[in-house]
Amino acid sequence: MKRVAICSTGIANIASVQAGFKRTGAESFLTEDADVLASADYVMLPGVGSFNAGVERIDSLGLREALIERIESDKPTMAICLGLQLLSEESEEGAGVGLGVLPQKVERFTDSVRVPQFGWNQVEARGSGYLEAGWAYFANSYCLREVPAEWNPAYATYDDRFVAAIERGRVLACQFHPELSGPWGIALMKRWLEG
Amino acid sequence: MLASRIIPCLDVSNGRVVKGIKFQGLRDTGDPADLGGAYEAQGADELVFLDVSATVESRDTQLDTVRKVRERMSIPITVGGGVRKVEDARALLEAGADKVSMNTAAVLNPELITEVAEQFGRQCTVVAVDAKRTEDSWEVVVSGGRKPTGKDALDWIEEAANRGAGEILLTSWDQDGTRSGYDLDLLKAASERVQVPIIASGGAASSQHLFEALQAGADAVLAASIFHDGDMTVGDVKRELAEMGVRVRP
Numbered sequence: 001m002k003r004v005a006i007c008s009t010g011i012a013n014i015a016s017v018q019a020g021f022k023r024t025g026a027e028s029f030l031t032e033d034a035d036v037l038a039s040a041d042y043v044m045l046p047g048v049g050s051f052n053a054g055v056e057r058i059d060s061l062g063l064r065e066a067l068i069e070r071i072e073s074d075k076p077t078m079a080i081c082l083g084l085q086l087l088s089e090e091s092e093e094g095a096g097v098g099l100g101v102l103p104q105k106v107e108r109f110t111d112s113v114r115v116p117q118f119g120w121n122q123v124e125a126r127g128s129g130y131l132e133a134g135w136a137y138f139a140n141s142y143c144l145r146e147v148p149a150e151w152n153p154a155y156a157t158y159d160d161r162f163v164a165a166i167e168r169g170r171v172l173a174c175q176f177h178p179e180l181s182g183p184w185g186i187a188l189m190k191r192w193l194e195g
Numbered sequence: 196m197l198a199s200r201i202i203p204c205l206d207v208s209n210g211r212v213v214k215g216i217k218f219q220g221l222r223d224t225g226d227p228a229d230l231g232g233a234y235e236a237q238g239a240d241e242l243v244f245l246d247v248s249a250t251v252e253s254r255d256t257q258l259d260t261v262r263k264v265r266e267r268m269s270i271p272i273t274v275g276g277g278v279r280k281v282e283d284a285r286a287l288l289e290a291g292a293d294k295v296s297m298n299t300a301a302v303l304n305p306e307l308i309t310e311v312a313e314q315f316g317r318q319c320t321v322v323a324v325d326a327k328r329t330e331d332s333w334e335v336v337v338s339g340g341r342k343p344t345g346k347d348a349l350d351w352i353e354e355a356a357n358r359g360a361g362e363i364l365l366t367s368w369d370q371d372g373t374r375s376g377y378d379l380d381l382l383k384a385a386s387e388r389v390q391v392p393i394i395a396s397g398g399a400a401s402s403q404h405l406f407e408a409l410q411a412g413a414d415a416v417l418a419a420s421i422f423h424d425g426d427m428t429v430g431d432v433k434r435e436l437a438e439m440g441v442r443v444r445p
Contacts, residue, residue, distance in 0.1 A: 016271075019266055119240065
């Protein structure tokens with residue numbers, strides 16, 4: 001059975017993520033051990049709370065290098081919501097240095113829309129990797145607008161176009177919550193697990 | 196673009212779903228996990244589940260129910276009822292809730308909203324407001340509508356949002372259980388006052404009522420008896436709303 005190491009950056013909806021993996025037929029477990037994260041077959045970086053809290057948690061546990069190394073060496077790694085934002089360099093949400101895998105700054109949605117964005121939005125994907133078009137559940141106040149060329153993006157539109165998810169090889173990062181996006185989201189998790 | 200959310204609500208007491216008129220005269224209509232799973236299959240966008248009898252003694256039952264519902268569902272679950280301190284919120288989130296809703300305890304101790312938002316994030320923090328019409332505004336009522344608080348509902352909604360509420364579950368105490376439609380003036384006033392999403396609650400009996408609430412400014416509509424009675428599925432309602440021009444997730 002496939003086993004997913006969930007990086008324990010806080011609690012929030014970890015139970016939903018674990019229930020989601022269970023539906024795909026995989027097992028998951030929580031860890032805050034850098035060695036486990038470095039060697040695990042699959043790693044999930046969930047997103048809870050604020051950008052600063054997430055960065056501080058990663059650094060206080062000494063997980064920064066293990067996470068960057070996984071992503072740069074194309075080991076199966078998934079990030080959800082704040083997890084995606086933590087891959088960037090910085091965020092308008094506050095000070096704190098992200099993992100820097102993406103040379104981008106996370107921006108807040110503009111005041112022309114309700115913030116946070118809560119609910120289902122339509123994802124447009126080109127379908128060359130794991131990502132497919134469909135409806136996904138979002139719960140975010142901040143987002144990325146662009147990604148580097150080596151990443152395959154999927155976009156959605158709220159106040160303006162924003163990054164709904166990105167993928168590069170075995171690394172998948174979703175601004176939406178696949179574990180809360182019904183059968184479409186569970187199928188995405190399954191495709192990622194199956195490589 | 197974002198779709199308007201259709202949210203069935205399950206009132207739960209001791210692990211069973213009930214729905215009464217104005218929260219009195221409860222009658223038993225089923226198992227929360229069965230109903231939740233059925234609603235997800237029908238196309239529900241989220242599920243709200245309120246423990247209407249939440250007491251310290253029923254806490255374990257409530258957590259057990261949340262676990263069972265979570266196992267069956269892959270859409271967001273909001274749980275409310277009996278959240279009095281940060282530890283209550285944590286227990287619900289660990290059991291499988293995605294958001295926790297606070298009502299009376301937040302009115303008595305507004306700092307609770309701040310603490311929950313700081314601990315778990317705005318996206319987990321829902322404040323439920325029960326509002327009752329006064330001559331020229333609305334007053335917050337608590338304890339199942341029995342106790343007036345003297346607080347202006349719109350001011351309270353604004354304070355809750357400023358303290359970290361990610362959305363407001365706004366129930367019209369005058370309309371709840373009447374099946375005569377939502378309090379549209381309340382929804383309009385509330386949605387203009389704050390930037391966070393407003394979930395309309397109280398009074399829905401038809402797709403037309405849901406449509407009116409969304410037109411008035413609600414971002415999501417919550418309904419219970421309209422779906423529980425089995426007259427209409429969530430899918431039926433969504434099709435009707437789509438025909439009226441509302442953007443819904445198919």
